[in-house]
Amino acid sequence: MIDSWHGILHGLTIAGTPINLFYTLLGVFIGTMISHLPGIGPSAGIALLIPVTFGMNPTTALIMLAGIYYGCMYGGAVTAILINTPGDAAAVMTTIDGYPLARQGRAGAALSIAAMSSFIAGTLGVTALTFVAAPVAALALDFGPTEYFSLMIFALSTVSALTGESLAKGIFSTTLGLAISTIGLDLQSGRPRFTFGLVDLQQGVNFLAVVVGIFALAEVARMAEGTLEGTMHSVRLKGRIWFTKADWKQAFPAMLRGWTVGFFCGAAPGLGGTISAMLSYAAEKYISKTPEKFGKGAIEGVAAPEAAVNADSCGAFVHLLALGIPASGSTAILMGAFIMYGIQPGPLLFQNQPDLVWGLIASMYVGNVMLLVLNLPLVGLFARVLYAPPGVLLVMILGIASIGVYSLETNPFMLFVAHVFGIIGYFFRLLDIPKAPLIFGIILGGKIEQSLRQAMTISSGDATVFLKSPLSAALLLAAVAMVVFSYWAKRKSVTTMQEASAQPS
């Protein structure tokens, strides 16, 4: 603890130099801007800017690249709230309640709550990173493939909380996502599966192309319908630009819960920001006294996932710095940048490069303050995007989505993937099929299959291995309980509604 105090105080003297302050500001600013472009997520943003840092002092360069990473996590909510298009995959959950709030004229409240959630979760996350990095990482290391498989099945079961009226449609959406995740080369045998002979599908279906298609392009179709029917109009901000006291009262506990979920998800390698956002959203909906408000503009539905995403990005640094294991695609690229500078992340980093590691951690405190100062005054400006006529807005969304998707792999095939998923997204809305479970299935599919096959190989094909591990058995039991509870809760709500409608008015 004392060492951590000394370390962080020493780090503040390094992060506080004018050159490092400038590059922290530049990094968080670039990250925020990048996150507003659908398709250019933190991974692509960091990868694109690594060459710019050649010749720079490694500490300064890594401070800037880390700034881009958490700046991206911070800003992904802006497009999610304003145009129902997540700037990065982790902001998917923010669309569910953020966009309805924007359509109700409360974009400013949603954006400012998202900014405050990110700030609070980011600052708490860096504090936790400072003091509990090593113990949390050690706990996550106890997880083998058996426990990981059960953990992810449990995570999938929480999807039932995200479904609408029909459990069957939620399960279908999840299984469709899982099926999509099986497209591409089989990791164990190297044989192509379900690629229809297309070379472009051998690397699998690009997740971001799916996200942009199913959210942004499908939203364009809805806006086009609204414009044609005359029901879609420019949205003017109503009341205060920022959040109200009542919003804060509802959102603050959700932020703290979202932070807890996010930080522990970040510390478990491989789960990532999107999963932590989904878990925190599901948890919020479960414990809420008014779960029916979720999906229609609940402020907690913005606060919890935003806090989770930002806490997750701090949690991911636990593994990167303390153990030298990347916890997500973005931190894997950051690790590549470390190695490019001849620095090996891991337990010895704290001894061999104290200036770098503590300077980097301290810069994250400074970066979070900078992000808040940068973003809060811009809330009103961002919200004015909705003043644009719907006809112009829908065309611009198409333009941004198209160039964003193309830039993923500079491959026009990605455009067609997004197009197909745009059509699927439109029918999902028409048939009231929830979209979030599909995304969940795509993200978790590869990891679930890998853990399942590894666990079965280790146990020589004995399927009871999942019940022999107490942790795994508990997680599987919790998964079953989650589905049963969700089904019971849905039936109860239908019965209550039927009883209410039968009452004489």
Next chain:
Amino acid sequence: MADWVLSVLIVSGAVIYLRAATNLERLEVGDVLGPQAFPVLIALCMLGSGLLLAWETWRKQANADESAASAGTAIPVPRAIGHRHLVLIAMAAWTALYYLAFEPVGYVVSTVVYLSALLLYFHRVNPLINIGLSAAFTAAAYFLFTDFLQVVLPSGVLQF
């Protein structure tokens, strides 16, 4: 009615996927499960979801019939394909055409034409304003992605 059709489609899709999964080549070496096991599990779950949806729909319909009979109201009839659907189909086709032209024609020309046509339909003001908006958006996006983000966009017919 839509949910009945959906449940039939899900069951059919699951059966096709199951057949494709079982037809995957199994290797003699490697892990004990092989590449088929996970897709087969998914197919079975999908099949289950289709059957569950059929059951849910049947229950919902039975309840709705009962409520409609007791209240004396008719069950609403779904709307036929109208003008907006035709516009959406045309938009989807126009977007597919844009994506086909993206590389051979080039980003700048194809995007200005694509966005201008959409704006002329959805934003009925002076056509010159719409063309100007499309050109301004395309120029801004082009410089942002090529100069700042170092993304190579197709130049196509312009050759610059």
